[in-house]
Amino acid sequence: MMQLLSEIFSYGFLVRAMVVGCLVALCASLLGVSLVLKRYSMIGDGLSHVGFGALSLAMALNMAPLAVAIPVVVVAAFLLLRLRENGKLRGDSAIALISSAALAAGVMVTSLSSGLNADVYSYMFGSILSMGEGDVILSLVLAGVVLVLFILFYNKIFAITFDESFARATGTRSSLYSLLIALLTALTIVIGMRIMGTMLISGLIIFPALTAMCLCRSFKGVVLCAAAVSVFCFLGGMILSYAIATPAGASVVMVNVGAYFLFWLMGKLRARTRI
Numbered sequence: 001m002m003q004l005l006s007e008i009f010s011y012g013f014l015v016r017a018m019v020v021g022c023l024v025a026l027c028a029s030l031l032g033v034s035l036v037l038k039r040y041s042m043i044g045d046g047l048s049h050v051g052f053g054a055l056s057l058a059m060a061l062n063m064a065p066l067a068v069a070i071p072v073v074v075v076a077a078f079l080l081l082r083l084r085e086n087g088k089l090r091g092d093s094a095i096a097l098i099s100s101a102a103l104a105a106g107v108m109v110t111s112l113s114s115g116l117n118a119d120v121y122s123y124m125f126g127s128i129l130s131m132g133e134g135d136v137i138l139s140l141v142l143a144g145v146v147l148v149l150f151i152l153f154y155n156k157i158f159a160i161t162f163d164e165s166f167a168r169a170t171g172t173r174s175s176l177y178s179l180l181i182a183l184l185t186a187l188t189i190v191i192g193m194r195i196m197g198t199m200l201i202s203g204l205i206i207f208p209a210l211t212a213m214c215l216c217r218s219f220k221g222v223v224l225c226a227a228a229v230s231v232f233c234f235l236g237g238m239i240l241s242y243a244i245a246t247p248a249g250a251s252v253v254m255v256n257v258g259a260y261f262l263f264w265l266m267g268k269l270r271a272r273t274r275i
Contacts, residue, residue, distance in 0.1 A: 008242050016136045017195055017248070021234050023143035024192040025252075028204035029230035030150050031185050033223050034161045036209040043080060043182075044202035046095035047189045050076040052198040053106035060109050066138060070190050076102070077182035139191040146184045153180060158219055200249040204230060207256035214263040215270070233259050 008014050028044075035041045051073050058068035076098055083094040150157065156177045159167040168174045185205075192201045212225035237252030244251075 004239065004243060008239065014238070014242070016133075018235065018238055020136055020139045020143070020191070021195050021238065021248075021252075022231050023140065023147075024188060024195065025204055025208075025230040025234040026227055027143055027146040027150075027184070027188040028192060028201075029208035029226040030147075030223060031181065031188060032205035032209040033212070033219070033226055034157055034181055035185065035205060036213075037161050037219075038164075041206050041209070042095050042202070043077070043185060044189060044205035046080065046099035047073050047077055047186055048193065048198040048201045049099035049106075050102040051189055051193050053102035053109070055193070055198070056106035056109045060112075066190065069193070070187070073190050074183060074186045077186040078179060081178055081182045139194070142187050142191045146187055149180065149184060153177060157181060162219070196249040196252065200253050203253040203256055204234075207253070207260055208233070211256070211260045211263045214260070214267040229259055229263075230256075 008018075032041065032044075035043060051069050054069040054072035055065045058065045061068075080094050080098060156167075156172060157180075159170075159172055160174045160177050160181075164174045164178075188205075189201055192204060196204060208226040208230035209222065211229050212222045216222045216225045233255045234252050237255040238248060240246065240255060241248040241251035
């Protein structure tokens with residue numbers, strides 16, 4: 001095991017991928033708790049499809065992929081939230097509408113330009129080889145922004161997560177903090193697409209939160225447990241990917257699946273012992 005770890009850390013691209021991936025996993029898990037509790041967890045899947053459409057357009061126009069994806073995904077996140085608040089479409093319907101349209105547009109743009117080349121494939125399913133130094137720096141900055149804002153507004157996020165109507169009645173600007181959650185989620189999706197891929201990034205948002213909820217009951221406990229599980233599963237997935245030569249994104253998600261069933265079993269056993 002030690003020899004395997006020493007081999008992994010001898011490669012610069014793997015170290016970069018692990019550093020960025022751990023930060024992405026941490027950000028995704030923190031936001032995932034609020035999104036799951038608000039029953040809006042599939043926003044990650046919807047925004048990732050929007051990101052794929054934006055990346056396809058950027059590559060067709062020979063533009064910087066992340067420079068196009070960041071504003072497009074942020075706007076899509078705000079639009080999804082606005083549609084949900086106005087009540088014109090249910091949250092899941094709005095996500096399905098925007099994500100399917102963006103995915104279809106991305107596929108059409110790709111087919112009309114370069115076809116399904118290696119760059120498009122890496123964005124769909126992730127590629128640790130695609131992490132350049134510029135991507136690492138941008139990802140570190142964005143991840144730092146997400147973590148700082150989440151910590152600063154933790155109490156407000158907690159309030160609108162559990163009872164948005166009560167929070168609004170007590171003077172909390174719930175719409176503003178809902179926009180903040182949407183913005184942070186969009187940034188996390190964009191920086192995570194390089195490693196996890198647009199098809200798998202939503203797994204980092206959903207699984208750690210659900211896993212933590214199997215054992216923890218308080219909001220703070222779920223947040224801390226989800227963060228620890230997410231980082232541990234990401235590192236475990238990267239090690240598994242290197243050891244058996246499987247895609248990094250898929251390996252990370254499968255380790256998260258295993259962790260979920262382990263925590264679910266532990267929760268069942270704990271509940272049975274209390275009877």
